[in-house]
Amino acid sequence: MADSDEEYIGDVTEDEDLQGSQSAAASRAKRRRKQRGQAEWEVSRTWETLVEGADGTISSTVEGLLEAGKRKRLLRDTTPLQRGIIRHLILVLDLSQSMAEKDLRPTRYLLTIRYAQEFVREFFEQNPISQLGLLGLRDGLAVRISDMSGNPTEHINAIQALRTQDPKGLPSLQNGLEMARGSLL
Known part of the structure; x- marks a missing residue:
């Protein structure tokens, strides 16, 4: 029986170990495998x-x-390990002219704004001590909607203020990613 890497070597008794260098090599290989640590199912x-x-x-x-x-x-x-529970997130919204299309009711733009507000609420319910920032992509630029903070009402108010603005121009994902990177540093 062979596994994926090399031949299977079962338990070697002392009599077999005395039969030659090949058995001694098998015994050494087994000891090396044991020292490396194996998964439970690999125990022979x-x-x-x-x-x-x-x-x-x-x-x-x-x-x-x-x-x-x-x-x-x-x-x-x-004992549970405490992992990094403080998250820093930048939410990037498309505020370009393509969001004015009405394939989603009422428009892509208004639907995105509504879902962004719901996302902010849920994010802070699940991550109460985390930080969030909002960016928008319009006219080939990245615009800051709200700064990085842990206050959900500040972000929701900033998103609601977008309702008065119309989407325009083209988005620039590169500018958005560069601004997000700068905000996280």
Whole structure:
């Protein structure tokens, strides 16, 4: 039986180890693999370690091995790691002339504004101590809608102020990405 990298090497007994350098090399390879650490499913078991139950099956031994694995997992240190929970996000909105199309009701522009407001509310509900900034793309430029802050009402008011403006020009994604990068530094 071969795995993806090399031939499978089972447990080597002392008698087999004495048979020659090839067996000694196999033993060294096994020890190296063990030192590197392997996944649980890569642990090799031999038939000698299995014991038949009173009914002549090995199911009780297999169940015992599964229970031992469960106990080992339960005893493992499970203190949660604290990951970076403060997020910094720049939301870039398209404010170009193409957003005036009416394929979405009432227009793409007004629908985007409504969804952006909902996004800001949900973002701060899920990430209360995070920071958000808003940029818009219009006339080939990136315009700052609101600065990076943790105040959702400030962002929502800035988005609502966009309703009075009409979309115009072409968007420049490059300018938007450069301004967002500058805001995050």
